[in-house]
Amino acid sequence: MPVTPAITDLEQLKAHPAVARLLAWNPASVTGAKFDRDEISIHVDRPFIREACAILRDDPTCALNYLSDLTCVDWFPAEPRFEVIYHLLSIPKKERVRLKVKLDGVSPVVESVTSVWPGANYFEREVFDLFGIRFSGHPYLVRLLMPEDWEGHPLRKDYPVEGYR
Amino acid sequence: MAHLTATPVLEPNQDRTMILNMGPQHPSTHGVLRVLLEIDGETVVRIMPDIGFLHTGIEKTCEAKFYQQVVPLTDRIDYLCPMTNNLCYVLAVEKLLGLQIPPKAQWMRVLMNELTRINSHLVWLGTHAMDIGALTVFLYCFREREEILKLFEAVSGQRMMTSYFRIGGISLEPPLDFFDRVRHFASYFPQKIDEYENLLTGNPIWMMRTKGVARITAEDAIALGASGPTLRGSGVDIDLRRDMPYSGYENFKFKVPVKQEGDVFARYMCRVAELRESIGIVKQALEGMPEGPIKADAPGIVLPDREKMKTQMEALIYHFKIITEGFAVPPGEVYQAVESPRGEMGYYVVSDGTAKPYRVHMRAACLANLQTLPTMCEGGLIADVVAAIGSIDIVLGEIDR
Numbered sequence: 001m002p003v004t005p006a007i008t009d010l011e012q013l014k015a016h017p018a019v020a021r022l023l024a025w026n027p028a029s030v031t032g033a034k035f036d037r038d039e040i041s042i043h044v045d046r047p048f049i050r051e052a053c054a055i056l057r058d059d060p061t062c063a064l065n066y067l068s069d070l071t072c073v074d075w076f077p078a079e080p081r082f083e084v085i086y087h088l089l090s091i092p093k094k095e096r097v098r099l100k101v102k103l104d105g106v107s108p109v110v111e112s113v114t115s116v117w118p119g120a121n122y123f124e125r126e127v128f129d130l131f132g133i134r135f136s137g138h139p140y141l142v143r144l145l146m147p148e149d150w151e152g153h154p155l156r157k158d159y160p161v162e163g164y165r
Numbered sequence: 166m167a168h169l170t171a172t173p174v175l176e177p178n179q180d181r182t183m184i185l186n187m188g189p190q191h192p193s194t195h196g197v198l199r200v201l202l203e204i205d206g207e208t209v210v211r212i213m214p215d216i217g218f219l220h221t222g223i224e225k226t227c228e229a230k231f232y233q234q235v236v237p238l239t240d241r242i243d244y245l246c247p248m249t250n251n252l253c254y255v256l257a258v259e260k261l262l263g264l265q266i267p268p269k270a271q272w273m274r275v276l277m278n279e280l281t282r283i284n285s286h287l288v289w290l291g292t293h294a295m296d297i298g299a300l301t302v303f304l305y306c307f308r309e310r311e312e313i314l315k316l317f318e319a320v321s322g323q324r325m326m327t328s329y330f331r332i333g334g335i336s337l338e339p340p341l342d343f344f345d346r347v348r349h350f351a352s353y354f355p356q357k358i359d360e361y362e363n364l365l366t367g368n369p370i371w372m373m374r375t376k377g378v379a380r381i382t383a384e385d386a387i388a389l390g391a392s393g394p395t396l397r398g399s400g401v402d403i404d405l406r407r408d409m410p411y412s413g414y415e416n417f418k419f420k421v422p423v424k425q426e427g428d429v430f431a432r433y434m435c436r437v438a439e440l441r442e443s444i445g446i447v448k449q450a451l452e453g454m455p456e457g458p459i460k461a462d463a464p465g466i467v468l469p470d471r472e473k474m475k476t477q478m479e480a481l482i483y484h485f486k487i488i489t490e491g492f493a494v495p496p497g498e499v500y501q502a503v504e505s506p507r508g509e510m511g512y513y514v515v516s517d518g519t520a521k522p523y524r525v526h527m528r529a530a531c532l533a534n535l536q537t538l539p540t541m542c543e544g545g546l547i548a549d550v551v552a553a554i555g556s557i558d559i560v561l562g563e564i565d566r
Contacts, residue, residue, distance in 0.1 A: 036498070037261070037497060039498075041498075066387055067390055068390075068502065068511060069500070073524045087500050094409055096502075098500065118389055119388060119390025119391075119533055119536055121536060122532055122533070122535070122536055123390075143217075144216065145216070145217040145220040145565055146217065147217075154225055155224060159225075161229040162229075
């Protein structure tokens with residue numbers, strides 16, 4: 001069965017409550033959106049991510065009150081290199097929204113969402129540990145899984161799978 | 166929510182408090198969890214979990230494997246519920262491919278998934294009760310778990326690392342007497358749950374150790390990302406099997422047990438009630454098991470039958486191609502979540518159009534659940550830390566990956 005083509009036009013996706021809410025708050029915060037395989041992804045500009053999360057959490061029509069997952073994808077050697085991915089879940093509405101933030105590869109920094117969801121703590125520490133992305137405002141940003149004296153960030157694409165670094 | 170932020174560094178508060186190290190080789194930490202406790206006498210002032218002792222870099226390994234080679238890796242993440250992990254991964258890849266799965270394979274997946282849930286809950290119940298001092302329950306639980314492991318062995322050839330679900334279906338037809346054996350198990354298992362409950366539910370010692378211990382409110386549990394029985398024990402009514410059905414769960418009728426108290430006893434009651442619901446789903450799956458193929462009709466993706474390979478040239482070619490160069494998956498990304506025995510197990514798979522996944526991320530339910538530990542334990546007694554760790558049902562393989 002062929003996969004239906006993705007909708008990437010922001011104009012067509014304006015009706016989605018989460019996109020509409022973010023555009024109504026600040027049109028500059030949304031840089032794009034994609035609807036693919038029944039999942040909505042919203043690209044949020046880097047400076048707005050914490051406030052966007054707080055707005056989507058508190059808005060009664062979106063009610064995205066639960067942070068399912070926070071992770072990162074490395075698109076090395078493309079630039080901007082990193083994409084931090086937030087999977088939000090609405091427990092009352094049973095809906096999911098994916099937020100994405102693009103970060104450059106030289107000094108990847110993004111604002112922490114631990115003040116919105118304290119549960120982002122371990123997820124952000126894991127992304128810091130494995131990708132080397134810094135979360136400003138995180139209460140305790142140290143390595144989570146790797147040893148404290150480890151050099152390098154293993155999930156980066158320029159980090160070899162086997163052999164010596 | 167200032168009370169939920171992590172305690173950064175533990176330092177003894179002059180002479181009043183001391184730091185106690187618990188684990189990583191402590192029997193009640195269910196693996197290699199290390200917990201740092203700042204204690205004032207018997208009271209826990211602050212608590213900080215330390216994880217990572219079992220980190221094996223599975224997410225990195227996945228990026229170097231073909232899509233079908235990742236399935237055995239998913240078993241090893243949460244070794245108490247391997248089939249749930251298999252299911253979550255294959256559902257994610259099937260969503261990327263846009264593959265339709267025949268009904269019999271879906272029902273087999275539901276059947277095996279619920280047996281896996283019972284298996285996992287039995288290990289939890291046995292070890293949790295043993296932590297608190299009820300050693301008998303452990304022996305009883307492992308007696309029934311052994312039967313489930315024999316069923317797993319019959320159907321997949323492996324007791325624990327089953328890898329039974331494959332992209333496009335399931336790997337093997339179940340053996341001839343398999344359904345009769347499951348039916349027999351399903352017929353006597355409810356009495357065994359009564360047996361466990363007789364030992365624990367009304368037991369005054371058990372109630373003293375669990376009621377009102379390690380409480381967490383619904384708001385805190387949601388904010389900290391808890392899921393599964395840890396969340397439902399605090400009164401949040403969500404179960405992904407019912408609310409966002411996958412793999413044909415919409416065809417099954419079951420109740421979602423929810424308790425309001427948010428303590429260890431509430432989580433215990435939720436899981437025991439889930440055991441009964443799961444055995445109900447197993448019975449429904451046995452009754453309504455459809456006939457038909459167990460693999461999707463997708464020659465380039467699903468391995469051909471052994472017999473066809475020996476007689477048909479195309480089957481041999483497809484087999485050779487899948488094994489040597491895998492199959493390309495259309496570019497895209499998918500987040501697939503399933504309700505594992507511990508909570509929301511999620512797989513985020515990114516494809517760049519090649520035969521190897523660009524990125525596989527596992528959302529471990531235990532990792533988020535573990536963050537509730539400080540909120541549960543601070544202000545309580547050291548002995549209750551053991552009860553709290555048992556009640557959130559952690560598996561370190563899943564936390565560390």
